[in-house]
Amino acid sequence: MKTKQEETDFEVRSLDTMCINESELVHPWWYNFKYAAVGVIFGIVFIKAEIISWFRIQEMFKLQSFHMYGVIGTAVIVGAISVFLIKKLKVKTIHGEEITFTNKKFNKGQIYGGLIFGLGWAITGACPGPLFAQLGSGSLAIIVVIASALLGTWVYGKFREQLPH
Amino acid sequence: MIETITQPWPWYVAGTIIGLIVPTLLILGNRHFGISANLRHMCAACFPSNIPFFKYDWKKESWNLFFIGGILIGGMISTQYLSSPDPVVIHPDLAKDLTQFGITDFSGLVPVQLFSFDQLFTLRGLIMMVGGGFLVGFGTRYAGGCTSGHAIMGLSDLQWPSLVATICFMIGGFLMTNLILPYILAL
Numbered sequence: 001m002k003t004k005q006e007e008t009d010f011e012v013r014s015l016d017t018m019c020i021n022e023s024e025l026v027h028p029w030w031y032n033f034k035y036a037a038v039g040v041i042f043g044i045v046f047i048k049a050e051i052i053s054w055f056r057i058q059e060m061f062k063l064q065s066f067h068m069y070g071v072i073g074t075a076v077i078v079g080a081i082s083v084f085l086i087k088k089l090k091v092k093t094i095h096g097e098e099i100t101f102t103n104k105k106f107n108k109g110q111i112y113g114g115l116i117f118g119l120g121w122a123i124t125g126a127c128p129g130p131l132f133a134q135l136g137s138g139s140l141a142i143i144v145v146i147a148s149a150l151l152g153t154w155v156y157g158k159f160r161e162q163l164p165h
Numbered sequence: 166m167i168e169t170i171t172q173p174w175p176w177y178v179a180g181t182i183i184g185l186i187v188p189t190l191l192i193l194g195n196r197h198f199g200i201s202a203n204l205r206h207m208c209a210a211c212f213p214s215n216i217p218f219f220k221y222d223w224k225k226e227s228w229n230l231f232f233i234g235g236i237l238i239g240g241m242i243s244t245q246y247l248s249s250p251d252p253v254v255i256h257p258d259l260a261k262d263l264t265q266f267g268i269t270d271f272s273g274l275v276p277v278q279l280f281s282f283d284q285l286f287t288l289r290g291l292i293m294m295v296g297g298g299f300l301v302g303f304g305t306r307y308a309g310g311c312t313s314g315h316a317i318m319g320l321s322d323l324q325w326p327s328l329v330a331t332i333c334f335m336i337g338g339f340l341m342t343n344l345i346l347p348y349i350l351a352l
Contacts, residue, residue, distance in 0.1 A: 034193050035228045036235035042186055043239020048170070048247060049179030052240075053274040055255045061342035064256040067176050072316060074180020075187075079198075079321030082188035091192065099191050101322055104309070110330040113307025114315075118337015120300025122346060123293050125275070127312040128305060129200040131298075132233045136240025139275040141282045145298035152302025153204040157218035163307065 025095055046133040054125030061122050107165045120152075171249045187321050196228055199314030201305035203233050266350040289352040308333070 046052045059065035086099055121127055124145055134142045190196040209223040255271050268278050284290025305311040308330045319327020
C-alpha cells in the first residue's frame with residue numbers, strides 16, 4: 001500500500017487538495033504577504049456579510065433564509081466565469097507563469113468525509129475559513145474549536161489507511 | 166460611504182467578492198483556493214509524528230498560512246472599525262426555537278451561550294466546541310476539501326467530485342440542524 005502511495009504521489013496530493021502547482025520561480029518569503037492581503041479582504045467579507053454567524057448557518061439549514069445560498073451561489077458563478085476566462089484567454093500569473101488546473105478524482109471520502117464535515121459545520125456554524133475570522137473577531141474561545149479541528153485532521157492522517165476511500 | 170460599509174453586506178456583494186478570490190489567487194501565483202488544507206499544513210509543521218500523510222514539504226504551501234493569517238486580521242479590522250451598531254437580525258422562528266433551549270443572547274455573530282470558555286465545562290458546550298471542531302477537521306480532510314476547496318473552487322472548475330462533496334456537506338448539515346442538534350441543545 002505504501003509503495004503504491006509513493007508511486008502515485010501526484011494523485012494522492014491532488015486528492016488532498018494540496019497545492020500541486022509547484023512554481024519554478026523562487027520568490028523571497030515576504031512575497032507571501034500578497035496572499036495575506038487577499039486574506040484580509042476575505043476576512044472582512046466574512047464578518048460584514050455575517051457568513052461567520054452561527055445563526056446564519058442554522059437559518060440556511062432550516063431553509064429560513066436565502067442569504068448563504070445567495071453568497072455561495074454568486075461566488076460559484078463568479079468563480080466559474082473567471083476560471084472559464086482564464087482557460088479561454090490563457091491568462092498567465094503576474095510572474096508570467098502558466099495557470100494550471102488539475103482534475104479532482106472521485107473517491108468515497110468525498111461522500112463519507114463530506115457528510116462528517118456537514119454534521120460538524122452545522123454544530124460549529126463555521127467551516128475552516130470562518131473559524132479563523134471568528135477568532136479574529138474576538139471570540140477567543142474559538143481557539144478550542146480550531147485546536148479540535150487540528151486534532152480531527154491529525155486523527156484522519158493517522159488512520160487514513162484504514163478508512164474506506 | 167462609511168455607513169454603507171458598516172451595514173451588513175448583501176449576499177450578492179459578498180458572493181461576488183468571494184468569487185473573485187478564485188481568479189485573484191490564480192493570477193497572483195497559480196494558487197488554488199482551499200482553506201482546510203491549512204489544518205493539514207499545521208499538523209505537518211507541528212505534529213508530523215512520522216505519519217506519511219504529514220510528511221511533505223509544508224513550507225511550499227506556506228502561502229496558504231499567510232492567507233488565513235490575513236483572514237484573522239481581516240476579522241479583527243472588521244470588528245474594530247467597520248462593525249454595525251445594530252443588533253444582528255435573525256429569523257423569528259429560529260429565535261423562538263433557540264429560546265426554548267435557553268439561548269436568548271443574539272447580540273453577536275457567535276452565540277456566547279454556546280461558544281465560550283465557561284461553556285467548555287458543560288456537556289453541551291464540550292460536545293459543540295470540541296466535538297464539532299473535531300468533525301470539521303476530520304471531515305474536511307477525509308473529503309479532501311471544505312466549502313472553499315470543493316464548493317467554490319471545485320465547482321468553479323466544474324469538477325463533479327466536488328459537486329458530490331458539496332451535496333454531502335449540505336445533507337450532513339440538514340441532518341444535524343434539524344434532527345440531531347435539538348437533542349444536543351437540550352442537554
